[in-house]
Amino acid sequence: MNPVYVDLDQTLIHPTKDRIYPRPGAAEFLRRLAGHGEVFILSHAMLSHVEEALPALGVGAEYISGVFTREDLQPVIDQLVLRRTDIQPLFPPGVIFDDQPIGSSYHLIKSTALGIGDDLWIQVPAYNRVNPNDTALKAAYKKFHRLFVGADA
Ligand SMILES: [Mg+2]
Numbered sequence: 598m599n600p601v602y603v604d605l606d607q608t609l610i611h612p613t614k615d616r617i618y619p620r621p622g623a624a625e626f627l628r629r630l631a632g633h634g635e636v637f638i639l640s641h642a643m644l645s646h647v648e649e650a651l652p653a654l655g656v657g658a659e660y661i662s663g664v665f666t667r668e669d670l671q672p673v674i675d676q677l678v679l680r681r682t683d684i685q686p687l688f689p690p691g692v693i694f695d696d697q698p699i700g701s702s703y704h705l706i707k708s709t710a711l712g713i714g715d716d717l718w719i720q721v722p723a724y725n726r727v728n729p730n731d732t733a734l735k736a737a738y739k740k741f742h743r744l745f746v747g748a749d750a
Pocket residue numbers: 604605606607608695696697
């Protein structure tokens with residue numbers, strides 16, 4: 598099974614200065630994904646931020662096999678700055694869920710690090726804690742299931 602990658606900020610959580618707000622359904626989303634492969638956080642944020650934020654996911658954090666952060670992505674970022682065209686992926690390919698759109702700088706960095714095409718990029722509308730009825734992760738899982746598992750969830 599291929600790994601599955603999930604962005605952190607605005608995808609699973611909304612971090613503010615005072616606290617971290619988990620997105621509604623984040624734990625259930627991670628639990629369901631873990632049934633399809635190892636789940637990794639792939640974040641452009643620093644490890645210190647990711648470690649601080651993970652407990653906000655509650656039991657959802659138990660379904661995360663590992664985290665990749667800015668520190669891990671730096672070799673790809675450096676090569677992209679140099680406009681290298683032969684950049685080797687850092688991690689095994691897999692589907693990624695991210696609030697950033699195709700064509701954004703984070704998309705370029707992360708899809709290069711995974712060596713994936715745009716077909717494996719599932720954009721999730723950015724989460725903001727002022728929307729308590731957010732159901733985007735449910736919809737994102739449905740899309741994943743339809744595209745990569747081969748049936749409606
Ligand atoms: Mg994000």
